[in-house]
Amino acid sequence: MEELxxxxxxxxxxxxxxxxxxxxxxxxxxxxxxxxxLHERLLNDEAVVSVQTAIAELETELGHL
Numbered sequence: 001m002e003e004l005x006x007x008x009x010x011x012x013x014x015x016x017x018x019x020x021x022x023x024x025x026x027x028x029x030x031x032x033x034x035x036x037x038l039h040e041r042l043l044n045d046e047a048v049v050s051v052q053t054a055i056a057e058l059e060t061e062l063g064h065l
Contacts, residue, residue, distance in 0.1 A: 016055075022062035023055055034058075 017024035026034045041054045049057070 020055055020059040023059050026062065 016027075023034065026037075037058055038051070038054050041058065042049065042051065
């Protein structure tokens with residue numbers, strides 16, 4: 001079971017980095033900051049958004065910096 005968990009973690013990590021490379025860089029360099037940005041977006045947004053949407057929006061913003 002632990003091996004399966006490790007494989008799932010690796011695959012999902014790879015997918016995030018393939019689809020959201022800027023978020024992946026931020027995750028690797030400063031995870032607490034990434035978490036803070038996502039909390040801000042999820043808790044302060046007028047419209048309810050999913051975590052996936054928040055990550056995609058953050059990717060767009062980071063890509064324009």
